[in-house]
Amino acid sequence: MRSNEVQGKTLWGSKSHYEKDVRSGESILIGTDYGSTSMHPMFSRNFTIGEALRQQRVVVLSRSLFSAFLSLLVGMIIWEAEDPCVPLVAALFTVVGISLGSVLEFFSTIRNRPASDAVALLSINWFILGTLSSRTLPVIAHMLAPSAIRIAVQLVHKDVLFPVSLLASDLGIPGIYLVHDFITVEEEKRLLAEVDNRQWRSLSKRRVQHYGYEFLYETRNVDSKHCLGELPSFVSNILQKILSFPGLGGDQNKEMDQLTVNEYPCGVGLSPHIDTHSAFDEFIFSLSTAGPCIMEFRRYPEGTWCHPTASVNEIHEDSPLLSSNFTRKAIFLPPRSMLLMSGEGRYAWHHYIRHRKVNLLLQVDPVGEKAIRRSSRRVSFTFRKVREGPCCCPYKQYCDSQLECRNQQVKQNIVQSSLPLKREAVCPTDTHQI
Numbered sequence: 251m252r253s254n255e256v257q258g259k260t261l262w263g264s265k266s267h268y269e270k271d272v273r274s275g276e277s278i279l280i281g282t283d284y285g286s287t288s289m290h291p292m293f294s295r296n297f298t299i300g301e302a303l304r305q306q307r308v309v310v311l312s313r314s315l316f317s318a319f320l321s322l323l324v325g326m327i328i329w330e331a332e333d334p335c336v337p338l339v340a341a342l343f344t345v346v347g348i349s350l351g352s353v354l355e356f357f358s359t360i361r362n363r364p365a366s367d368a369v370a371l372l373s374i375n376w377f378i379l380g381t382l383s384s385r386t387l388p389v390i391a392h393m394l395a396p397s398a399i400r401i402a403v404q405l406v407h408k409d410v411l412f413p414v415s416l417l418a419s420d421l422g423i424p425g426i427y428l429v430h431d432f433i434t435v436e437e438e439k440r441l442l443a444e445v446d447n448r449q450w451r452s453l454s455k456r457r458v459q460h461y462g463y464e465f466l467y468e469t470r471n472v473d474s475k476h477c478l479g480e481l482p483s484f485v486s487n488i489l490q491k492i493l494s495f496p497g498l499g500g501d502q503n504k505e506m507d508q509l510t511v512n513e514y515p516c517g518v519g520l521s522p523h524i525d526t527h528s529a530f531d532e533f534i535f536s537l538s539t540a541g542p543c544i545m546e547f548r549r550y551p552e553g554t555w556c557h558p559t560a561s562v563n564e565i566h567e568d569s570p571l572l573s574s575n576f577t578r579k580a581i582f583l584p585p586r587s588m589l590l591m592s593g594e595g596r597y598a599w600h601h602y603i604r605h606r607k608v609n610l611l612l613q614v615d616p617v618g619e620k621a622i623r624r625s626s627r628r629v630s631f632t633f634r635k636v637r638e639g640p641c642c643c644p645y646k647q648y649c650d651s652q653l654e655c656r657n658q659q660v661k662q663n664i665v666q667s668s669l670p671l672k673r674e675a676v677c678p679t680d681t682h683q684i
C-alpha cells in the first residue's frame with residue numbers, strides 16, 4: 251500500500267493526515283505523531299485510525315453544537331425583531347452552512363460509515379433553523395413563490411408532467427371505453443403485414459390508407475356517394491368483435507363501413523379535432539398496433555371554443571384560435587388496445603396525440619415505468635360508419651349539421667375582421683383537423 255499523505259487537516263490544534271488507499275480508492279484518516287520511525291505510520295503508538303476518527307467526530311460535534319447554539323441565538327433575535335432581518339437570516343444560514351460543511355468533511359473521510367450521526371446533527375441544525383426563522387420564511391416564500399409557481403405552471407402547461415389514465419374508468423369522460431388486448435400479438439402482426447403490403451398515401455408527417463370511403467382532408471368529410479367498396483377481409487374478425495364491444499349497447503346496426511389506417515412515425519402526433527359530426531355516426535373505434543401512444547382529450551367550456559378556419563396542416567396544438575381554457579384528460583393506449591369514442595366523448599371532446607418522443611407520467615404505469623417512450627411507429631385502425639342523415643346530437647356547439655346556417659355569418663365575420671376571433675363568438679362548423 252502506498253501512502254499519499256496530505257497535510258493540513260486541523261483537529262482543533264493537533265494536525266492530522268489522510269492516507270489514500272489506492273487499491274480501495276478510499277480516504278482514511280491517520281495520525282500525525284508517528285512516534286516510531288520503524289513502524290508504518292498507520293500502526294503508530296497513540297494515534298490509531300480509530301482514535302483519529304473519534305477525534306474528528308468530536309470536532310464535528312463541537313462545530314455542530316456551536317452552530318446550533320449560534321443558530322439559536324440568531325434565530326431568537328430574528329424572532330424578537332419587528333421585521334424579519336435579512337442580514338441575520340443570511341448569518342443564520344451561514345452558520346448552519348459551516349456546520350453542514352464540517353459534517354460533510356467528516357463523512358467524506360470515511361465514506362462507508364452509516365450516515366446516522368450526520369443526519370442527526372444536520373436535523374438538529376435544520377430544525378432550529380426552520381423553527382426560529384419561521385417568521386421570515388413566509389417573506390422568503392413570498393419572494394420565491396411567483397418564480398416557483400411559474401416554473402411549475404410551465405412544466406404542467408408544456409405537458410412535461412401530466413396525469414395519464416391507464417383505464418377509461420379513471421379517465422372519467424362519458425362515452426370513452428378502452429379494451430386492452432383486443433387482438434392477439436399474432437393478429438396484430440397479420441394486420442401490420444396486410445397494410446404494409448398495400449399502398450400508403452403520404453401526408454406531411456404520417457402515412458394513411460383509406461378503405462370503404464376516402465377521407466377528404468380538405469373538407470374533413472367523406473364523399474358518401476363514392477364508395478370504394480367493402481372493408482377488406484383482413485379486418486373481418488375485428489368488425490365481428492366490435493359488435494359485442496362494451497358501451498355499444500348491443501346495437502347491431504353499427505356495422506362500420508369506413509376505415510382509416512394511420513401510420514405515425516416516432517414522435518409524430520395528431521392535432522386536436524372532433525371527427526366531423528355530419529360525416530360519421532356516433533361510434534368511432536380506434537385500434538392501436540405496433541406501438542403505444544397517449545391520447546389526450548380537451549373539452550372547452552360552453553361558448554369558448556371556436557372553429558379554426560385554417561387548413562389542416564396550419565393548425566397546431568397551441569393555435570391561438572383555440573382557447574387555452576379547457577379541461578384536459580389523457581389516456582394511455584397500449585398496442586392491441588381498442589378505444590371506443592361515443593356520446594359526449596365523441597361529440598364534445600377534442601382528441602389528439604402530442605408530438606412527443608417520450609411522455610413523462612405522473613404515476614407509474616402497470617410495468618412500473620415513469621416515462622413512455624414512443625416506438626418507431628404506431629399504426630392505428632380507425633373504424634367509423636358514414637352518416638346517412640344530419641347529426642342530431644345534443645352537442646350543438648360542435649355539430650356542423652346543426653350550425654350550418656350560422657356558419658356563413660361567422661365565416662363572413664372572419665373574412666371582414668383582421669382581429670383575432672372573439673371567444674364568445676358563435677362557434678361555426680365542427681372541425682376535423684387531421
Ligand SMILES: O=C(O)CCC(=O)C(=O)O
Nearest residue numbers: 510512525536630632684
Ligand atoms: O390514431 C388514432 O388512434 C386516432 C385517429 C383519429 O382520431 C382519426 O383518424 O380521426
Ligand SMILES: [Fe+2]
Nearest residue numbers: 523524525601
Ligand atoms: Fe379522430
